[in-house]
Amino acid sequence: MGIFSKLKKSFQQKSDSDRYLSGLDKSKRSFSERIRRLSLGFRGIDEEFLEELMVALLEADLGIKTAQKVVDEVENRALDRKLSSFDEISECLVEVLRDMYVSYEDEAMHINEQGVTVIYMVGVNGSGKTTTTAKLTKSFLDEGKKVVLAAADTFRAGAVDQLATWADRLGVDCIKGRENGDPSAVIVDAARFAKEHHADYLICDTAGRLQNKTNLMNELSKMRRVVEREIEGAPHEVWLVLDATTGQNGISQAKIFTETTNVTGIILTKLDGTAKGGIVIAIRDLLGLPVKYIGLGETLEDLRPFDIDSYLYGLCEGLVQHD
Numbered sequence: 001m002g003i004f005s006k007l008k009k010s011f012q013q014k015s016d017s018d019r020y021l022s023g024l025d026k027s028k029r030s031f032s033e034r035i036r037r038l039s040l041g042f043r044g045i046d047e048e049f050l051e052e053l054m055v056a057l058l059e060a061d062l063g064i065k066t067a068q069k070v071v072d073e074v075e076n077r078a079l080d081r082k083l084s085s086f087d088e089i090s091e092c093l094v095e096v097l098r099d100m101y102v103s104y105e106d107e108a109m110h111i112n113e114q115g116v117t118v119i120y121m122v123g124v125n126g127s128g129k130t131t132t133t134a135k136l137t138k139s140f141l142d143e144g145k146k147v148v149l150a151a152a153d154t155f156r157a158g159a160v161d162q163l164a165t166w167a168d169r170l171g172v173d174c175i176k177g178r179e180n181g182d183p184s185a186v187i188v189d190a191a192r193f194a195k196e197h198h199a200d201y202l203i204c205d206t207a208g209r210l211q212n213k214t215n216l217m218n219e220l221s222k223m224r225r226v227v228e229r230e231i232e233g234a235p236h237e238v239w240l241v242l243d244a245t246t247g248q249n250g251i252s253q254a255k256i257f258t259e260t261t262n263v264t265g266i267i268l269t270k271l272d273g274t275a276k277g278g279i280v281i282a283i284r285d286l287l288g289l290p291v292k293y294i295g296l297g298e299t300l301e302d303l304r305p306f307d308i309d310s311y312l313y314g315l316c317e318g319l320v321q322h323d
C-alpha cells in the first residue's frame with residue numbers, strides 16, 4: 001500500500017478529521033496545486049524539476065534549510081528506487097515529509113499524577129495565546145477535568161480581562177493579577193488556589209514580551225522558580241503558541257523562546273488563515289519540538305490535537321489522484 005493510501009485510511013478512521021480538511025483548505029489548495037503543476041512537462045528527476053520543487057516548498061513556507069533537505073532526500077530516494085513517474089515521485093515527497101516529522105521521539109504529555117498539572121502558555125502578544133488557553137480549557141473540561149486559569153499576562157492592557165471573560169463563559173476560576181503587577185505573584189496565588197480546590201490542570205497565560213530577551217528570560221525563569229516551590233515538577237508543560245501566518249518569522253521568535261525557557265511543545269494557531277502549512281515541517285526540522293495542537297479557527301472547538309497523518313492528508317489531498 002502506498003503512503004497516500006495509508007494516510008487516507010488513517011484519516012478516515014479518525015472521527016474529527018473533516019475539520020482538518022476544511023481548516024487546511026488554503027494550504028491544501030496551494031500546496032497540491034503547486035506540486036501538481038510540476039507534472040506539466042515532467043521528464044523525470046532532473047535539475048529543472050528539482051529547482052521547481054524547491055520553489056514550491058519555499059512557497060509552502062518550509063524555509064530554505066528544510067526545503068533543501070527535502071529536495072535532496074526526494075532525489076536520493078527517487079534515484080535509489082528508480083522512480084520515474086510523476087505520481088511515484090509525489091508519493092515519495094509525501095513520504096519524505098512524514099519521515100522528517102516522525103524522525104524525533106516524542107514524549108507523552110507530562111501529567112502530575114499526584115496533583116495539579118501546570119501548563120505555561122508562552123508566546124508573543126497576538127499569537128493567539130489567550131484564545132488558545134480558552135480552547136484548551138474547553139477540551140479539558142470536555143474530558144471531565146477541573147481547570148483553573150492564571151491570568152499572568154499582566155503586561156498587556158486588557159489581557160487579564162480577556163482571559164477572565166473566557167473563564168466566566170467556561171465556568172472556571174481565573175486568578176487575576178493587576179495590570180503591570182508581578183506575574184510570578186499571580187502564579188503563586190493560582191498554584192495555591194488550584195491545590196486547595198483539587199484542580200487537575202492549572203493553565204497559566206503568561207506575558208509575551210520579546211523586545212528585551214533578558215527581561216523575558218528573567219521573567220520566565222522567575223515564574224518557573226516560584227511555581228516549583230508550590231507544586232512538585234511544575235511547570236509540567238511549557239507550550240509555545242505560534243501564529244502560523246507569521247511564517248519564517250515565527251520560527252525566529254520560537255528560537256528566542258526555546259533559548260530562554262524549556263519549551264516542551266508548540267501550539268500552531270491560525271493555520272486556517274494561511275496557505276503556508278509547510279511551517280509544521282520546518283518547525284519540526286529546525287527546533288525538533290513536537291506540534292501538540294493546531295488552531296483551525298476562532299471558535300472554542302477549533303483546536304485539534306496535532307496528528308501528522310491527518311495533517312499531511314489535509315495538505316496533500318488531491319495530489320495523488322489515482323488512490
Ligand SMILES: Nc1nc2c(ncn2[C@@H]2O[C@H](COP(=O)(O)OP(=O)(O)OP(=O)(O)O)[C@@H](O)[C@H]2O)c(=O)[nH]1
Pocket residue numbers: 123124125126127128129130131132153156159162208269270271272273294295296297298302
Ligand atoms: N482564524 C483563527 N484565528 C485565531 C486562531 N487562534 C486565535 N485566533 C484569533 O487571533 C486573535 C488574537 O488572539 P489572542 O488570543 O487575543 O492573542 P494573544 O496571543 O493572547 O494576544 P494577547 O492577548 O495580545 O497577548 C483573536 O482575534 C483570535 O480570535 C485560529 O486558530 N484561527
